[in-house]
Amino acid sequence: MSYPDETSADELQAIREQRLDVDLEMAAMTAVGDRIAELRRAGICTHGSTQGHRADPDLRPGQLRCTDTCKRVFASDEEWHAAMDAALDM
Template sequence: MYGDENSSDELEAIHAARLDVDLEMAEMNASADAWHAVRNRGFCNHGSAVGYLGSPVREGRKILKPGQLACTAGCGTVFANDEDWYAQCGDPMANPVALPAPAGA
């Protein structure tokens, strides 16, 4: 502490820092709840993707052209470019893609 501070200043700073963490955690929990709500409704949220490679090592990448990405979160949607994928990740329900039915369902 500095000479012009007292313990109440320090406690106020600690309380403010804890409040910031609590608000950040609440925001992350709300984002996770929204993510799971999309999946629970049976739609893909496009949470991961692979891009084009000059010499594809996996079968799924052979369909891609330069700049394209393919969803690996369950639906296999091909996106035209990074911006298209980011837009779909940001709002997967703007253009919803149904997940395939689970095997044996």
């Protein structure tokens, strides 16, 4: 969207800033991916995926089972997310 008091230089500056934001976001996502790969090579489960009680009759509603390597059972989404964060912080 343009405004009458804007110049093409303003628009180009905005485009450059948006591209920089995207580059920074991509770099951050790449760093997380690299960290996950490093942990997996070391044999550490990052709890990247789970299944709930509908797919696993041994689980109660709200529980999740890691489908990655450890098969750990989590009591809730919050517990699962905390475990993922803890694995990445190792």
